[in-house]
Amino acid sequence: MFDHIHHVAIIASDYARSKAFYTGVLGLPVIAEAYRAERDSWKLDLKLGDAQIELFSFPDPPARVSRPEACGLxxxxxxxxxxxxxxxxxxxxxxxxxxxxxxxxxxxxxxxxxxxxxxxxxxxxx
The missing domain is CATH 3.10.180.10 (2,3-Dihydroxybiphenyl 1,2-Dioxygenase, domain 1)
Structure with missing residues (x-):
């Protein structure tokens, strides 16, 4: 029934900086990029093996605890x-x-x- 991960979604605080990191530093190929005016949000689909990373921008996203030992992902x-x-x-x-x-x-x-x-x-x- 569930056989693989399709994508992981990431919201960036600075879209241009994160796009440069994931494409330039990590070298992930771009599948598609779109601006969604109704959300004032960019969405960048990046190829990672058989899966994807979806990189988003949103105006003023709230901070999230991201330490490896925090509850959650x-x-x-x-x-x-x-x-x-x-x-x-x-x-x-x-x-x-x-x-x-x-x-x-x-x-x-x-x-x-x-x-x-x-x-x-x-x-x-x-």
């Missing part, structure tokens, strides 16, 4: 083939990453970083 994890290369890429773009850790159950390496609004993102090595 914990973080968005991105799968990478080479964690060291991905961390080096982010670092070269001025994005700070936490120290690399090893998942005690799978033996896989991972780290966390944040998008421009502080949304916790994880890199998980395949």
């Amino acid at each position: 914990r973080h968005l994890a991105l799968s990478v083939a080479d964690l060291d290369a991905a961390v080096a890429h982010l670092t070269a773009h001025g994005v700070a990453c936490e120290a690399v850790r090893v998942d005690e159950y799978t033996g896989r390496r991972f780290t966390f970083f944040a998008d421009p609004d502080g949304l916790p993102l994880e890199l998980y090595e395949r």
Whole structure:
């Protein structure tokens, strides 16, 4: 019945800054972009494997607790083939990453970083 994630929706406080981060730094391809005048909102659909990230802008969105240990959605994890290369890429773009850790159950390496609004993102090595 439920077989995969279709999309994850993110509301950005600064649409241009977040668009540059997700397309330029993370390199996600744009599927579509539209301005919705009735909502004074941009919507950007980005390809992420078989799923999508929907990036929205809204006037004056309220702040949300985004720490990984806060109640609710914990973080968005991105799968990478080479964690060291991905961390080096982010670092070269001025994005700070936490120290690399090893998942005690799978033996896989991972780290966390944040998008421009502080949304916790994880890199998980395949």
